[in-house]
Amino acid sequence: MRKTFKDYFVVLFGTAFSRGLSFLSSVLVARFLGPENFGKFSIFFLVSVITWYLPMAFDTSYVRFAKTSNSTAEKNAFLRSSIFLKLIYGALVILLSYPLAIFLARYAFQKPEIKWLLVLALVSGVFQSFLMSIASIFQEKEKFTFFSFLYSFYSGLILVILLLLVAFHWRLTLFSVVLAYFFSSFCVGLFSLFALFIKKFKGFLTVQKEFLVKSFELSKWAFGTNVLTSVFPRLDAMFLARFVEFGLLGIYSAGQQIIMIISVMTGSVSNTFLPKACKAVESNGAFRKFRKESLFLAGLINAALLVLIITSPWFIRLLYGPSYQLAIRITQILLLGWFFHIFYIPFAGLFFALDEADKRFYLEVFKYLVAIPLLLILVPRFKIIGAAVALSATLIINTIVALAVLWVSLRRKIKIYNSN
Numbered sequence: 001m002r003k004t005f006k007d008y009f010v011v012l013f014g015t016a017f018s019r020g021l022s023f024l025s026s027v028l029v030a031r032f033l034g035p036e037n038f039g040k041f042s043i044f045f046l047v048s049v050i051t052w053y054l055p056m057a058f059d060t061s062y063v064r065f066a067k068t069s070n071s072t073a074e075k076n077a078f079l080r081s082s083i084f085l086k087l088i089y090g091a092l093v094i095l096l097s098y099p100l101a102i103f104l105a106r107y108a109f110q111k112p113e114i115k116w117l118l119v120l121a122l123v124s125g126v127f128q129s130f131l132m133s134i135a136s137i138f139q140e141k142e143k144f145t146f147f148s149f150l151y152s153f154y155s156g157l158i159l160v161i162l163l164l165l166v167a168f169h170w171r172l173t174l175f176s177v178v179l180a181y182f183f184s185s186f187c188v189g190l191f192s193l194f195a196l197f198i199k200k201f202k203g204f205l206t207v208q209k210e211f212l213v214k215s216f217e218l219s220k221w222a223f224g225t226n227v228l229t230s231v232f233p234r235l236d237a238m239f240l241a242r243f244v245e246f247g248l249l250g251i252y253s254a255g256q257q258i259i260m261i262i263s264v265m266t267g268s269v270s271n272t273f274l275p276k277a278c279k280a281v282e283s284n285g286a287f288r289k290f291r292k293e294s295l296f297l298a299g300l301i302n303a304a305l306l307v308l309i310i311t312s313p314w315f316i317r318l319l320y321g322p323s324y325q326l327a328i329r330i331t332q333i334l335l336l337g338w339f340f341h342i343f344y345i346p347f348a349g350l351f352f353a354l355d356e357a358d359k360r361f362y363l364e365v366f367k368y369l370v371a372i373p374l375l376l377i378l379v380p381r382f383k384i385i386g387a388a389v390a391l392s393a394t395l396i397i398n399t400i401v402a403l404a405v406l407w408v409s410l411r412r413k414i415k416i417y418n419s420n
Contacts, residue, residue, distance in 0.1 A: 010144040018152030021159045027319050028162055032172040035250030035323065042253040043109060044117045044178055046234045048185070051125025052132075053230040055089045057222035058082040059136035060274065061215045064352050066140045067278040075140070077208050081215040083133055083196065084207045090126040097122040108238065117178060124182045127189025128154060134192055142275055157184050221357035228364035232371065233259075236387035239375045243383070252384045254320050255330035258312055262305060262338050269297060269346050277349035287410070294346035301342050309335050330388045337392030344399045347406055356409055363405060367398045 026045075030038045062082040066075040093100075101118035105111055135150040161180045165172060231238075237256065240249050273294065280290035312331045316324055351360035371394040378386030 010148055018155040021155035025159045025162055029177055033174060036246040037174045039246035039250040040114055040174060041177060043114060044121045046237060047118055047121035048125045050230045051122050052128045054226045055086045055129045056132055057219050057226045058085045059132050060222045061219040062136050063140045063275055064218060064278060067275050077211040078215060080207050081212045085219060093122055093126050120178055120182045124185040128185040130189045130192035133196060140275060154188055218357055221361045224361045225364050232367060235371055236391045239379050240384060240387055243379050248384050251324050251327050252330055254324045255327035258315060258331045259334050273346050274349040277353040281353045298343045298346060302339055305335060305339055330384055333388035333392050337395035341395040341399045344402050354409055359405060363402045367394055370394045370397050
């Protein structure tokens with residue numbers, strides 16, 4: 001357990017450092033742009049993060065198969081496959097970025113004036129994603145110090161650029177902030193691809209069919225899961241972008257920034273426990289150890305969450321000012337849903353380890369079947385409060401159902417252990 005918690009706290013520190021830097025950047029941007037332009041920037045940032053997050057499904061596939069591979073040649077073959085799939089994804093997104101941006105601006109957000117912001121967001125997310133291909137190599141090896149450094153590098157770069165712009169008296173406008181994010185992503189992506197090409201192998205476009213097929217079979221479900229899990233925490237903001245003015249959206253986005261403190265902790269759990277979950281299903285003893293560590297860690301995180309619920313009013317007043325007062329109630333409602341959901345997060349990676357990635361995907365679909373009706377009912381009537389209540393209630397319901405499904409799958413696996 002000591003090694004597990006050491007790994008977790010290393011990843012937690014790296015993730016917290018990354019999110020902390022991102023949080024400081026968002027506060028800086030919010031202060032300079034004001035609620036309306038910060039609302040527009042929030043949509044840019046939302047789309048960029050989703051585009052970056054989706055191809056992490058290919059990194060998940062690499063970690064899953066490389067962790068149980070016996071040779072470096074096999075690991076490199078799975079890595080080549082994951083990068084190849086990510087390149088295809090990136091090329092498609094860039095080619096379709098303009099029509100996608102028009103669709104999102106006109107029909108999803110009903111704000112056609114932001115289409116060029118969305119084009120830049122889509123391309124930015126593509127380039128940023130290649131840094132995680134390097135990070136996944138260290139994740140599989142459980143070298144979490146290097147993983148954490150790479151995870152936080154981009155956020156640090158953004159904050160430095162923004163501070164330099166302020167130091168040199170460059171006026172922070174929506175245009176200058178978006179360009180700073182875009183060119184940072186572009187440079188990080190090119191450097192990552194160059195590093196992979198030079199250091200790892202010089203022909204990563206040469207892939208072996210058997211490894212590519214195996215990677216794709218898992219990745220398609222992981223990708224679908226990533227689509228849904230990346231959109232879900234922002235589903236409320238997407239509904240609000242359609243139903244409320246930019247000022248209220250900016251206030252809601254400020255509340256969501258506080259939730260990032262919890263997502264730091266939960267994201268660290270997922271990154272640390274994914275390679276461990278692959279080993280946990282190999283024996284009864286390994287699973288018991290995994291379960292004990294998971295539940296203990298979830299309890300620690302919830303203790304921190306209770307402290308955050310109590311202190312969030314102070315944080316919001318201090319960081320954002322009196323015009324963001326309504327964000328206090330938003331934050332506390334959302335934290336309530338996360339209190340329950342945290343107990344599921346350490347176990348979620350078991351679906352990939354059990355080769356039941358499709359069940360993980362369908363559980364995310366179920367989450368939307370709960371959330372969308374609630375948002376359609378509550379947002380038009382209660383605005384940003386309704387969005388927070390809908391999201392929090394969905395997290396609680398989904399946690400109960402997901403743990404029940406996982407318990408059934410594990411019982412079947414335990415019977416196999418006992419029969420052997």
